[in-house]
Amino acid sequence: MASPRIIYIYDALCGWCYGFSPVIRRLYTTYSGAFDFDVLSGGMMTGSRVRPIAEMRAYIEQASKVVEEHTGVSFGEAYHTQILEPGHYTSDSEKPGMAMTLFKAVLPERALEFATTIQNALYRDGVDLNQDTNYGSLVEPFDIDPDEFIAHLSDNAIKEQTWAEFNLVAQYGINGFPSVIVDNGDKLFLVARGYSSYDQLEANVLRAKQSL
Known part of the structure; x- marks a missing residue:
């Protein structure tokens, strides 16, 4: 019988997801034996929502402080100096979503870890997630050939x-x-919508598990 599945729905450009990363990683560490885990990219900034980060700078500056206060993560100096302050970065979820799709095709069991890697690259290290070549150094620690990964990152099949x-x-x-x-294969239980503390998330997961 297949294990019940926990689906983490995130977006690489979501600051609250960056703050939530330690919570979902802790849940994985605690419950990976009882649940299968999957990661889905949400496409937060797609279509008409794609825009230069300069248009959202004031909002992001305030929101990032709130995320830091509530979650304990820190937005790195490199993010501010290389991404936010210059304002040229285009907020577009497509390319990091494609990177996650390709990564899951190669190493699905470490997708949750890669989600953290992508978000650390942006929000801690100020890496441009729209550039294919920047993903080489992100996948290399997972023993994935960086050149091979970059070569397939823009494949039509990956985009689709x-x-x-x-x-x-x-x-x-x-x-x-x-x-x-x-x-559970027959029913879906929404156990977190927006940031949640670990204790609240765990309690909701266990309640859902009792319903299985």
């Missing part, structure tokens, strides 16, 4: 799968990130 995932998230009715779902 990524957009199918964005659409699946929309079909779930999820429009806020992070979100966490428990899936």
